[in-house]
Amino acid sequence: xxxxxxxxxxxxxxxxxxxxxxxxxxxxxxxxxxxxxxxxxxxxxxxxxxxxxxxxxxxxxxxxxxxxxxxxxxxxxxxxxxxxxxxxxxxxxxxxxxxxxxxxxxxxxxxxxxxxxxxxxxxxxxxxxxxxxxxxxxxxxxxxxxxxxxxxxxxxxxxxxxxxxxxxxxxxxxxxxxxxxxxxxxxxxxxxxxxxxxxxxxxxxxxxxxxxxxxxxxxxxxxxxxxxxxxxxxxxxxxxxxxxxxxxxxxxxxxxxxxxxxxxxxxxxxxxxxxxxxxx
Amino acid sequence: xxxxxxxxxxxxxxxxxxxxxxxxxxxxxxxxxxxxxxxxxxxxxxxxxxxxxxxxxxxxxxxxxxxxxxxxxxxxxxxxxxxxxxxxxxxxxxxxxxxxxxxxxxxxxxxxxxxxxxxxxxxxxxxxxxxxxxxxxxxxxxxxxxxxxxxxxxxxxxxxxxxxxxxxxxxxxxxxxxxxxxxxxxxxxxxxxxxxxxxxxxxxxxxxxxxxxxxxxxxxxxxxxxxxxxxxxxxxxxxxxxxxxxxxxxxxxxxxxxxxxxxxxxxxxxxxxxxxxxxxxxxxxxxxxxxxxxxxxxxxxxx
Numbered sequence: 001x002x003x004x005x006x007x008x009x010x011x012x013x014x015x016x017x018x019x020x021x022x023x024x025x026x027x028x029x030x031x032x033x034x035x036x037x038x039x040x041x042x043x044x045x046x047x048x049x050x051x052x053x054x055x056x057x058x059x060x061x062x063x064x065x066x067x068x069x070x071x072x073x074x075x076x077x078x079x080x081x082x083x084x085x086x087x088x089x090x091x092x093x094x095x096x097x098x099x100x101x102x103x104x105x106x107x108x109x110x111x112x113x114x115x116x117x118x119x120x121x122x123x124x125x126x127x128x129x130x131x132x133x134x135x136x137x138x139x140x141x142x143x144x145x146x147x148x149x150x151x152x153x154x155x156x157x158x159x160x161x162x163x164x165x166x167x168x169x170x171x172x173x174x175x176x177x178x179x180x181x182x183x184x185x186x187x188x189x190x191x192x193x194x195x196x197x198x199x200x201x202x203x204x205x206x207x208x209x210x211x212x213x214x215x216x217x218x219x220x221x222x223x224x225x226x227x228x229x230x231x232x233x234x235x236x237x238x239x240x241x242x243x244x245x246x247x248x249x250x251x252x253x254x255x256x257x258x259x260x261x262x263x264x265x266x267x268x269x270x271x272x273x274x275x276x277x278x279x280x
Numbered sequence: 281x282x283x284x285x286x287x288x289x290x291x292x293x294x295x296x297x298x299x300x301x302x303x304x305x306x307x308x309x310x311x312x313x314x315x316x317x318x319x320x321x322x323x324x325x326x327x328x329x330x331x332x333x334x335x336x337x338x339x340x341x342x343x344x345x346x347x348x349x350x351x352x353x354x355x356x357x358x359x360x361x362x363x364x365x366x367x368x369x370x371x372x373x374x375x376x377x378x379x380x381x382x383x384x385x386x387x388x389x390x391x392x393x394x395x396x397x398x399x400x401x402x403x404x405x406x407x408x409x410x411x412x413x414x415x416x417x418x419x420x421x422x423x424x425x426x427x428x429x430x431x432x433x434x435x436x437x438x439x440x441x442x443x444x445x446x447x448x449x450x451x452x453x454x455x456x457x458x459x460x461x462x463x464x465x466x467x468x469x470x471x472x473x474x475x476x477x478x479x480x481x482x483x484x485x486x487x488x489x490x491x492x493x494x495x496x497x498x499x500x501x502x503x504x505x506x507x508x509x510x511x512x513x514x515x516x517x518x519x520x521x522x523x524x525x526x527x528x529x530x531x532x533x534x535x536x537x538x539x540x541x542x543x544x545x546x547x548x549x550x551x552x553x554x555x556x557x558x559x560x561x562x563x564x565x566x567x568x569x570x571x572x573x574x575x576x577x578x579x580x581x582x583x
Contacts, residue, residue, distance in 0.1 A: 083579025161507045161545060168488045168510070172495045172502045179496070202492040204485050232579060233545040240481055240538040244549065265534070 015256065019070045022260065025267040028220035030074035031067055032242075034234055035060065037226030037250030044250070053098055055252040061112060066259050068116040068150050074216045076153040078234045082128065082162055096133050099156065103136040107143055117149030123212040124158030125166065153216055160236035167210040171202055174210075213238055221262050225251040243269060354407040357565050364572040366525030368412040369405065370547070372539055373398065375531030375555030382555075393557030402438070404564055406470050412519050414473040416539045437469035443515040444478030471519055478515070480541035487513035516543055523547065526571045528564075530556040548574050 035056055042052030060077065067075050079099065085092060106113050106120065113120060122137040129137070137156070208214055218238045224230075227248035231239065243266050247258045356362060373394055380390030398415060405413045440460050449457075490513045494500050500509075516522040524540065524547045532553045536544065550567045552559065 081579045086580040169502045169505050172492050202489045229549040236541045244534045
């Protein structure tokens with residue numbers, strides 16, 4: 001027991017030292033994760049069907065801890081896609097129950113949220129969630145609203161296409177309301193005029209303002225475990241210029257070395273990307 | 281200088297080599313326009329084609345009959361199966377300049393080599409029954425590049441379309457592009473979509489702007505806006521299969537660079553270390569083999 005503790009402390013010291021070295025170069029501001037491979041891991045380890053997601057949770061906690069220690073400010077995880085509702089009802093229910101349990105765990109004293117001062121957002125079409133999970137999510141967002149150190153965005157009932165549709169619906173509604181208001185107060189007399197054209201045109205900033213992910217900057221790195229290289233309708237808009245990395249490890253097997261590799265690659269390309277941004 | 285004409289009996293060529301190993305080298309109408317930042321066409325030469333009589337008779341309605349009949353597909357290389365071939369492949373043709381610099385050659389040679397690579401890939405797509413090939417020449421973000429090259433192929437029953445912003449191109453070239461699109465619109469063997477000054481984010485924004493105008497004019501309510509409405513307004517709607525099954529990017533860059541964002545929701549991504557001019561049949565076969573092994577679940581059950 002004493003030996004384990006000594007070994008654990010030594011690893012922590014080594015890890016912090018490694019992060020100090022990495023921090024000499026630029027550190028990504030925002031890392032996104034697609035946690036793929038839980039079910040395959042359960043099959044591989046001959047675990048009971050449906051328990052892969054439980055095996056994936058410690059991996060998530062470790063990655064959050066490493067990222068926050070490294071100095072990453074925003075972390076986004078793809079917890080549950082709208083497409084995942086197509087799975088077997090028992091599996092969907094199992095994941096919902098697990099999420100409820102873990103959300104309640106996040107609010108406990110000893111959780112990572114309090115350790116690192118994490119503000120939590122639940123990002124997605126929350127109306128599609130069952131009531132207990134939705135209520136717990138809203139409670140967690142409220143409880144952590146004053147935390148300012150780091151941010152955790154958990155994408156549930158989320159797809160990028162749904163996010164964009166939602167954004168344009170809200171933007172159109174907002175523009176419509178603005179138009180009506182300016183007609184009422186006489187600023188715009190309803191006929192086609194220069195002002196009307198200007199205020200009615202939808203712009204990129206309008207869309208971005210209404211995106212679920214509008215609370216964070218774009219990710220610098222997107223990591224998908226299990227070696228599959230596709231986005232699966234995750235952060236399509238926001239990943240226009242981010243580094244994509246797909247280690248072959250299944251999500252429960254993901255570790256520090258994968259994070260370090262991703263950050264090193266990010267640092268290698270960083271100066272080239274900054275130069276390109278200045279050119280634009 | 282003769283007017284640029286798309287009459288099939290005129291051939292503009294800087295290089296004529298057979299696309300198909302069995303086709304005589306003179307049976308190759310191809311239009312290659314290569315121009316610099318000053319927007320001056322570089323040595324566009326015209327000459328009467330050296331066609332044989334039978335080839336001349338084979339030109340019907342702007343279509344040139346190639347060695348194979350439209351729709352005929354060659355047997356696939358080992359390891360590939362027709363049922364697991366992608367129907368739409370997209371390519372980010374990256375690395376022409378780095379390829380040239382590594383060889384101490386001028387950048388123009390890199391683009392020429394890149395065009396040869398493109399012709400190889402187009403030919404392979406025709407042979408293996410891929411229906412749509414989208415190629416990303418450069419995005420609006422990369423307009424600072426000094427030279428751009430275009431390749432229009434109207435052999436082998438290929439339909440050519442352009443997406444993106446062509447307004448920055450010279451007027452004569454814009455007219456030529458429109459002419460090529462019109463001439464080849466009924467070709468059906470392969471749909472070659474060339475993305476020029478294309479930005480994925482801008483495509484989504486312009487689609488949303490069109491929809492917003494419809495809302496403003498009262499044709500639709502905000503609640504009616506859905507994914508298929510957005511699909512119809514995207515520039516990629518010209519292709520029947522607008523979402524690529526497979527995206528290949530050369531040169532080892534692991535990013536999308538604002539190309540095809542909405543359309544890549546479920547696309548398999550394949551990144552290759554070699555530069556575009558070196559991308560050949562073995563690399564393409566490797567990409568297709570990897571594609572075959574990917575398990576596409578679309579978020580649902582395991583098959």
